[in-house]
Each structure stands twice: as C-alpha cells, then as structure tokens.
Amino acid sequence: MSRLFGFDRGMPLDRYYIEKFLEEHASCITGRVLEVAGDSYTRKFGNDFVSHILHVDPSSDTATVTGDLSRPDSLPEALADCFICTQTFNFIYDLAGAVQGACRLLTPGGVLLATVSGISQISRYDMDRWGDFWRFTTRSAERLFAESFGEVVVQGYGNVFVAKAFLDGLSVEDVADAGLLDFYDEDYTMTIGIFARK
Template identity: 55%
Template structure:
C-alpha cells in the first residue's frame, strides 16, 4: 500500500476513534481529550509532509549559513545588540575581536579591549580565561559583549562570577547563548563545546550572581527558523515574518542583559 493510501485510511479511522472515546470516557475526561484534540489535531496527514530539498541526512551548509549570507542566529544577535546599542559605551570588553563594539558603540566607546583565552590572537589586549581571571581587572568595564561564548566554558558559574566582578557598578553585560544549534566543530576540537541553554537555565545562572530585577532574559526563534538554522540556511532565505515570530517552545537563541548594581543598593541602569 502506498504512503498516500495509508495516510488516507488513517484519516478515515479518526472519526471512529473519536466516537468510541466519546462513548467510553466520563464527561470530564472527554472534555479534556477534546481540548487536547483541538490543539494537536493533524493539519497534514502522516506521510503527507513534503520535505523537498531538506530531505537529506547532511545539512545544506555546515558553516551555519556563512557561505550563503547571514546565519540565522546572527540575525537575532545583531537585532538584540542594536536594540541595546546605548549600553555599548565607555570602556568595553568583547571576546575575540571588537567588531560589535565598533558597530554598536561608535564614539560612545572610550576604550576597547579584546579578550581571548590563548595568546595566538594578535588582536587580543587581554589574554585570560574567564574561569581563572586574575589577569582581568575588577570593576573596570562599562559594558561586556559576550556573544555565543558561554557554551565553550565548562565552568559556566565561575565565568559568570568573573563577568560580574569585572563590570563597573552600573555596568552592563550583553550576552547571547545558543538554545538550538549544531556543534561548532572548530571550537569543539580546540577547547570543547559543552552546553545548550534555555531561558530558565540562563535566568537561574545569572540571578545567582546578579540581582534578579537587573536581569532580562529573552528567547528568539521558532520551528521554521530552527530548521533553517540547523540546515545552514541564511537569514536572507527566510521572510521577515518567519524570523520575527517567536515560539517559546523553540528557543533558538537566548539573549541576556544584566546590570551590576550601583553601591549602597542603588539600582543599576533601567531594564
């Protein structure tokens, strides 16, 4: 029997199943079942999904879509940083390079530092490990930009304590972490890739160090964006509406804005 006929037969059986359950179940259970049925009923019959070009075991692109355009996660990262561009000011620390410091801080930045964990980055002004950070000065930075970095650090809690320590009072951490993502093979083979996050885990980690009222966590993405990202498609290959819709069950990227409080229990910068 072909897939189409099998799907059609399955669809024909559904009314019979509903009638049987209606006759057998008590009223309160029947109402619960009907509510769930309305929520989860199949819009496309089993076997009726057309995967098209995505029906393949290998992704379209293994480098996050970089050779096709803007990676989907980078679309959300840059949108987040653009929305908080005024936080990028004074002395700013960024990991790896100062691309986002320059792009979003501009003339508001008085000093730019670049952090790298090893000494092989000629752009680095500070060579240090965020989990063992005596080489990073305390209360020094007005802003720390930390995009897609915490997943490579096994001792995440130590890194967050360091980030808090090195911020000036009133300073802002702008961080992003992956929720749904492929492995970065380059990083995995060099220093390891350990974590994927949820909004719940990120909030809990940050509020163990920062005051809860000074931490704002958001998720970005949906099933379409997630499938596209996992296949290595570019943001330019999705519509604006497909990128803008956020489904809380598909957290592709998680963004964090955390503010170190001012002394004497004064509140930090506004949320």
C-alpha cells in the first residue's frame, strides 16, 4: 500500500505507539527539554518547558544544539531535564556511544524518553544518507540502556496484525477497529518505548 510507512495514507502505525508512549510520560516533559531534529513532540506533550533542538547537521536552521550522539565529547553536558529521542538509535551504528551521548546531555535525575523500532521495513531515506543499522527487542533495549542509566523501564507495543499492516504500509486510519492497536503481543514487538533516568 505504501513504501513510506503509511505517511501518505495518514498517521503511520508506529507513530501511534510513539505518541502513546510520550503521552504516558508527559509529566516528565518539562523544564529544559531537548528533542532530535524538531520540537513537535515537546510542544504537543510538554508543559512548562524551554525547548531545545539537537541536530547532527551544523547547517540546520532549527537546531539550537549541534552534535553527534555517538560522539559524546561533541555534546554539551547536563543541558536537558528531558531528552525526547524518537526513532533515532536505529540509525546510529555506534549504539553504546550514542546511549552515552544521550546520558551526557541530561542533568542528574534527567529523563530520556526514546523509541526504537522492533519489526519494521528499512527506512530508505535514512539508509541512503547515514544508514539504517538496527532493530531491537525489549530485552536488547533494556540491557543497552542499563549500561549508562540508573533506572530503565522499557515498554513494547504491537502485535502480529499491526506488524503485518505496518509492513504493508497501512496507516492508523486504515484500521477499522482501533482496539486492535492496543493489544500487545510480546512476540511481535513493533515499537519499543524506553524510559531511562540518569
């Protein structure tokens, strides 16, 4: 139906889970909030915040912070109370470095709200620019982030129906019964939310 994750049909199915995860942790999206490439989720779910935008490209018009997550020394220390980092770690080869970079950006007690893909097609846009390297399980995500953060809680989302629909490029609007989206089958994890406190 779509090779664009369903963007051309409506809201992509993974975005439904990303927004659900962020809404569940909206109370953490406050103070100095950093987000990757834009601040749409900060504005949608945040409260009483100062917005910062991280981009790896120094020519970005929207970035307030430029740096490479996989090179922690390129990043400011203790910049944010909350760091929203959705669908980013899949596209960074040096995962351990990137997680350390995310931790460096946070104040003591600060919270990382990250999402990563489990079951997904290749993102051609990212593959052709910097690479599409990883898919995760809840266990791999928990173990990876626990190496740098004191508290880590992961939440999986998806089921076989949604995974197949997502691979076909269907959108949220294509699913007649919204209840099918909220049933979670851990053997078909499509999206993973990661709450990590420094």
